[in-house]
Amino acid sequence: MKKFLIYTVKIIVITALIAVILDALYTLAFMQSRNRGKVETVVNSKAKKFDVIILGSSRANNHFVAQMFEDKGLKTFNYGMSGGHLFEASLMLKLMIERKYTIKNVILEADLNLSNEHQAEGIAALFLPYIHNSETIRKHFENEEDYNELYYVPFYRYIKYDGKIGFREAFLTAVHKKTGILDNLGYRGLEKHKNGNMKNNIVNLNPLPHNKYYEEIKNICKANNINFISVMTPMCENVKGMNYFDKVKKAYPEIYNYENVVTEDKYFSSCGHMSDAGSKVFTARILKDFFGKE
Template sequence: MKKFITLVAKILLMILVLLIVLDWTYTTVYLHSSNRGKVENVFNSKARNYDVVILGSSRANNHFVPELFEKKGLKTFNYGMSGAHLFEASLMLKLMAERHYKIKTVILEADLGLCNEKESDAIAAKFLPYIHHSETIKKHFSKLENFNALYYIPFYRYIDFDALIGFREMYNTATDKPTNILDNLGYHPLGHKPGNMKNDLTALKPIRNKYYEEIKQICKQNHYNLITVMTPMCTNVKGLDYFEKANKIYPEIHNLENVVEGDQYFSSCGHMNDAGARMFTAAVIERFFGKNKKFRYEIKATHNNKKTKH
């Protein structure tokens, strides 16, 4: 019996050592990469200077064209991430501030994301390789139910999120396999072939969101000018009063939902195609940056009449 217990103990010890070695190997690979995704691009960076940084979900990633800002002399990067929530946007901004980014203006897309304070598994996982190397990331994740497993069990996070940060992604990162995520200064243009052109927002309820509050506080502490906007949707949407409800909670948010109208400018109901994104970006530049080169910002949120519901 004693020999059996000893054998089991040795096996468990070997497994633990293997998990620690694998954890170290995977983490080391991610710590030496900065060109496959936006999270690692920020985490493994040093101080950068921007006139404009864009944050948000796919409705930022697909809607703001940095090229048009650059033509106005504004150094810009779109750090919007498809699938991201305000949980991830706040953490990205924390990491930028921690790395002493000099940012004149943060444009935050905060509309549908205001209705929840959950993390996005697909995007939050991208921060996990660095959780033992960043108190900021550790603290941001510390309130999650599975935090102890993610933080204290070696290699667990790579197993739990294998499809996102597991062997395949680690291998592609180690071999420096290129992606298009950082192309076009972070902007991802969508095609003109329409997808689902219907949407129903009636079940969504905006709340006073703690991660949006964090973003406002970070901007205040670091002297970043914050412009928060709500971006357009197609004409066939139910529950468009969601945007008005959001403005009642946060009147400083600029409601730009109907700045671009016409389904020919949309790839899906919630995402404009490249033509629509360029029209929208041009309108944003004119509204917030168009008066002079030293920048003039509107303080009061714009209240637009909503489109007729279909």
């Protein structure tokens, strides 16, 4: 029995040691990354200056053509993250402030994601390699259900989110394998597809009366003298429940409603995402209305 207990203890100690070593190696790889994605580009950066920062979900990533801002003399980057929620958008802005970014304007796509305060696990996971290296990230996750496991258990986060920050991603990061995520100043243009889904139903969607992460973004901008521009972006013609945008306007009167600026299906890749052509029409309107650029 004694030998069995000693053997068991040895296995536990060895397993824990391996977990600690792997955790350190994976984290080291991610801490050296600057060319694969938007999260590590911010985390591993130093102070930068921007005229315009764009935040939000895919409806920001696919809708704001950053190069058009640049062409008008506005230093811009689109930090919209496909699949992301306001949870991640708020954290991105916090990290920029932590790294002493100078930002004149923040454009936030705030419409459908006002209906929840959840993290988008697949996107939130991208911040986890840095949870021990950034107090901002640690605090942002500290109220999540599995915070203790993520923070205190070595290698747990890499196992749980293997598909996002596991071996493959750690390896590709370590060998500095680039992706296209940072191309086009963060903007990802979409093509018009013949079989794109041109119907959507948001009848049961309701904005929260006080979305925590939206308010965080707004307050961060106020505290740092950043001009805050929050907009609702377009959807196609065949949407059921378009009064959702009226609900948003009622709950958050400061948000500008641009959902009907582009409506024709020819400008959409899918019902919730404009094609590159539609995004250029939309971006031109934003430049005109908020920056006086035509």
